Amino acid sequence: MQVSWKKHILNFKFDARTSRGILKHKVSYFIILSDESGSTGIGECSLLPGLSPDDHPEFESQISWLCDKVQSSGQQDFENIFSIIDAHLGNRWPALRMGFETAMMDYFHGGDRVIYNNNFLKGEGIPINGLIWMGERAFMMKQVKEKIESGFNCVKIKIGAIDFESELEVLKYIRTQYSERDIILRVDANGAFTPEDVIPRLKQLESLKIHSIEQPIQVGQWENMHDLCRKTPIPVCLDEELIGEYSFKQKVDLVRNINPHFLILKPSLLGGFNSTKEWIGIAESNGVGWWITSALESNIGLNAICQFTYDQGVTIEQGLGTGQLFHNNLESPLEVNQGYIRYNPEKRWDLSNLGIQGI
Numbered sequence: 135m136q137v138s139w140k141k142h143i144l145n146f147k148f149d150a151r152t153s154r155g156i157l158k159h160k161v162s163y164f165i166i167l168s169d170e171s172g173s174t175g176i177g178e179c180s181l182l183p184g185l186s187p188d189d190h191p192e193f194e195s196q197i198s199w200l201c202d203k204v205q206s207s208g209q210q211d212f213e214n215i216f217s218i219i220d221a222h223l224g225n226r227w228p229a230l231r232m233g234f235e236t237a238m239m240d241y242f243h244g245g246d247r248v249i250y251n252n253n254f255l256k257g258e259g260i261p262i263n264g265l266i267w268m269g270e271r272a273f274m275m276k277q278v279k280e281k282i283e284s285g286f287n288c289v290k291i292k293i294g295a296i297d298f299e300s301e302l303e304v305l306k307y308i309r310t311q312y313s314e315r316d317i318i319l320r321v322d323a324n325g326a327f328t329p330e331d332v333i334p335r336l337k338q339l340e341s342l343k344i345h346s347i348e349q350p351i352q353v354g355q356w357e358n359m360h361d362l363c364r365k366t367p368i369p370v371c372l373d374e375e376l377i378g379e380y381s382f383k384q385k386v387d388l389v390r391n392i393n394p395h396f397l398i399l400k401p402s403l404l405g406g407f408n409s410t411k412e413w414i415g416i417a418e419s420n421g422v423g424w425w426i427t428s429a430l431e432s433n434i435g436l437n438a439i440c441q442f443t444y445d446q447g448v449t450i451e452q453g454l455g456t457g458q459l460f461h462n463n464l465e466s467p468l469e470v471n472q473g474y475i476r477y478n479p480e481k482r483w484d485l486s487n488l489g490i491q492g493i
Contacts, residue, residue: 135241137205138166139197140488144432144460151268151292157183162432163197163229164488165237168245174490175241178435179233180402186429187377187403188229197230204234212242225379228405235406236438247437247466247483254444259474263288263320263451268296271304278308278317285472288318288345288451294326298335305342314343318451322348325374329358333365340367348398349373359392369395376413377403385413389420397422398453402429407442414446427453433466440468440475462487 142162150157160182167175179197181189200222209215219234239249248255264281266274266289274291281289291308293301308319319342327335327350336347346369351358353375363370372394380388389397397417401410410426417424426443428436436457443452454475457468465484467477 135205135210136166136168137201138168139201140164140166141194142432142487144430145462146459147461148267149269150459151296155184157430160430162435163193163233164434165197165201165233166488166490167237167241173241173245175237175239175243175245176247176434176485176488176490177233177235177237177240177438178402178431179229180429180431180435181229182403182429185374185377185403186229187379188227193227193230196227197233200230200234212238225381225405228377228409229402231409232402232406232435235408236435239438247434248441249438250441250445252441252445254441255477255479257476257479258444259476260440260444260448260454261288261451261473262286262455262470262475263290263318263453264473265289265453265455266291268292268294268301271300271307274304275307275311278312282312282317284470285474287316287473288320290320290322290348290453292324293321294323302338305339305344309342318345319343320345320348322373323350325349325352327351329355329362332362336366336368344368346371346396349375353377356388356391359394363392363394371396371398373398373400376400382412382416385416386420389416389422393420394422397424399424399426400429401426401439401442402431402435410442425450425452428456430456430459432460433457433464433468437466437468437477440477464488 143159144162145159146157163179165177183189204215204218207218215238223231236249240247264286266277278289321344329351332350348371350370397413399410399413401407404410414424428439440454455470457463464487467481469476469478
């Protein structure tokens, strides 16, 4: 088995504005496992600038070292290979762990981009929210109109990127056009509010029948977040709060101390599917809801996350609609229509951007 990696820069179709700045492109790295039979397993390491722990100058030396370590070990068994990765990475480098985990799952399932062999691969869909990026009112309303006309009944809107009063006016305008029966509104603040201003702002949002708000204040303020979750008029979700080198006990303590309404689970930022399953178990045992979202992966990573998500038996809208954001994504069987993401088994992959023949 040959173990290698490739870098791919994904270019946004527009300036993606968040509270952490404007994204014009993002970097993904692909772990590639191949052999003489032609079987090729591919896993994606998706890095988000300023958010991913893997967004570090040493990342490329780490990925090179680990690829060489796995190849030189001569191991051909999933568990033995994973033990090497586990021993080296631990809870660090979550995107790198995710890339290796999914590359191995793909390779040991035959190298056909099959991570979980379930009915998602036969065309059954997963309900998803439409993602609305912050910007001028016309730009946002254009996105909302497009999402609703294409069949979405749930949209998530990024806030915290421009001044709050302008954002509030946009949300109010949306509600004058679409009632809560027409559309579910979720908002994502990416930690943009302060402990002092968050409750007054959530009270202003309450009248707009907002479904939930993701990460309203910055991470690491457990006492403030606990108090917020107790007083909030709108259900609060933890997102960035979950990113870090947490032990199982620390994960349990975080959920029990803060007591949020939902967890937002990004496998690429949490260290892969085994770690995500651990968070799901902790959430469910403590009466906390959850859903899964992508982290701006290419279609390689998104496909893996979709298969995993379907395997969890989800029924509410997930955050998996990011595959259409890039000019130069990898062509795949993934399709989004009528508020669902599906895998079209009649379509083929085109991985020529990675120097791999389509299958």
